[in-house]
Amino acid sequence: xxxxxxxxxxxxxxxxxxxxxxxxxxxxxxxxxxxxxxxxxxxxxxxxxxxxxxxxxxxxxxxxxxxxxxxxxxxxxxxxxxxxxxxxxxxxxxxxxxxxxxxxxxxxxxxxxxxxxxxxxxxxxxxxxxxxxxxxxxxxxxxxxxxxxxxxxxxxxxxxxxxxxxxxxxxxxxxxxxxxxxxxxxxxxxxxxxxxxxxxxxxxxxxxxxxxxxxxxxxxxxxxxxxxxxxxxxxxxxxxxxxxxxxxxxxxxxxxxxxxxxxxxxxxxxxxxxxxxxxx
DNA sequence: CGGCAAACCTGCGAGC
DNA sequence: TGCTCGCAGGTTTGCC
Numbered sequence: 001x002x003x004x005x006x007x008x009x010x011x012x013x014x015x016x017x018x019x020x021x022x023x024x025x026x027x028x029x030x031x032x033x034x035x036x037x038x039x040x041x042x043x044x045x046x047x048x049x050x051x052x053x054x055x056x057x058x059x060x061x062x063x064x065x066x067x068x069x070x071x072x073x074x075x076x077x078x079x080x081x082x083x084x085x086x087x088x089x090x091x092x093x094x095x096x097x098x099x100x101x102x103x104x105x106x107x108x109x110x111x112x113x114x115x116x117x118x119x120x121x122x123x124x125x126x127x128x129x130x131x132x133x134x135x136x137x138x139x140x141x142x143x144x145x146x147x148x149x150x151x152x153x154x155x156x157x158x159x160x161x162x163x164x165x166x167x168x169x170x171x172x173x174x175x176x177x178x179x180x181x182x183x184x185x186x187x188x189x190x191x192x193x194x195x196x197x198x199x200x201x202x203x204x205x206x207x208x209x210x211x212x213x214x215x216x217x218x219x220x221x222x223x224x225x226x227x228x229x230x231x232x233x234x235x236x237x238x239x240x241x242x243x244x245x246x247x248x249x250x251x252x253x254x255x256x257x258x259x260x261x262x263x264x265x266x267x268x269x270x271x272x273x274x275x276x277x278x279x280x
Numbered sequence: 281c282g283g284c285a286a287a288c289c290t291g292c293g294a295g296c
Numbered sequence: 297t298g299c300t301c302g303c304a305g306g307t308t309t310g311c312c
Contacts, residue, residue, distance in 0.1 A: 002305065002306090003305065003306090006305075034288070034289095034306090034307075034308090058305095058306075073306080073307090074305090074306090075289095075305090075306060075307085076289090076290095076304070076305055076306055076307095077289090077290075077291085077304085077305080093290085110289095111289080111290050111291065112288085112289045112290050112291080112304090112306095113288080113289055113290080114288070114289070114306055114307075115306090116307090155282090156282075156283080157282080157283060157284090161283080161284085164306095166306095166307085173305055173306070174304095174305060174306085175305060176305095220305080222304080222305065223291085223292080223304070223305080224291095224304090224305075225305070268283080268284060268285080269284075269285060269286080270306095271303085271304090
């Protein structure tokens with residue numbers, strides 16, 4: 001589920017209630033998710049103040065006053081939400097339960113358990129296994145036409161697959177790759193290395209614009225995604241092509257009955273939605 | 281090295 | 297109603 005805009009939304013929401021507060025208890029209801037929880041997780045988090053909440057790629061980052069960083073990835077179905085009734089019996093998928101000194105309880109719930117929780121010292125983040133090979137932040141200064149062009153130039157894979165590769169650019173997932181390629185007018189089938197400079201420029205602009213718009217809308221809620229306070233995102237109502245197979249492409253003026261509308265294909269095992277008339 | 285399929289896991293909707 | 301199948305926002309592994 002959560003791609004860059006969804007994780008950014010959770011980070012911004014948590015800032016308002018969690019930042020500046022001390023973790024009074026951290027309970028684990030299982031040994032781990034995709035990877036085992038750190039063995040010393042509770043010991044290193046309990047009693048620490050959360051000084052800064054931020055995001056890198058699709059990872060939620062909670063910096064503690066010990067200079068440890070609590071790293072949370074929500075996988076496909078993860079939620080980090082406020083639990084208003086802490087006395088309630090945890091649901092089978094409430095894997096972590098955390099309480100802070102202002103009396104707020106947070107639950108990490110993740111039915112599919114593709115999520116991940118890790119802990120690292122702030123000085124070792126850059127070289128940490130999770131982050132060492134991740135590409136630039138698409139909303140940051142360093143992401144440019146020149147740099148994306150360089151990263152795509154020698155790739156023989158379709159542009160769709162290249163953009164899903166977190167080493168090329170950080171934070172994009174299936175939804176926003178499809179939407180960005182639509183906005184840029186580029187076919188997902190094009191070989192990444194075949195894009196000219198003008199196409200790469202449109203792609204850089206499209207990626208930034210779609211991510212900005214999605215963050216503005218609080219992310220996309222398809223099945224599982226909710227904000228920290230349980231509210232839904234609403235960018236799904238602005239999808240042009242994602243999950244729109246057979247529906248009218250917003251850029252085409254002809255009838256769906258004649259064109260077939262938005263098409264769905266499978267690339268590297270994942271659905272791609274696109275308009276073959278508007279995307280070349 | 282590069283690129284793709286499969287695996288990890290649960291839940292849900294469609295179809296029979 | 298109840299079963300099976302396919303599919304889902306991500307990442308890693310292993311194979312060619």
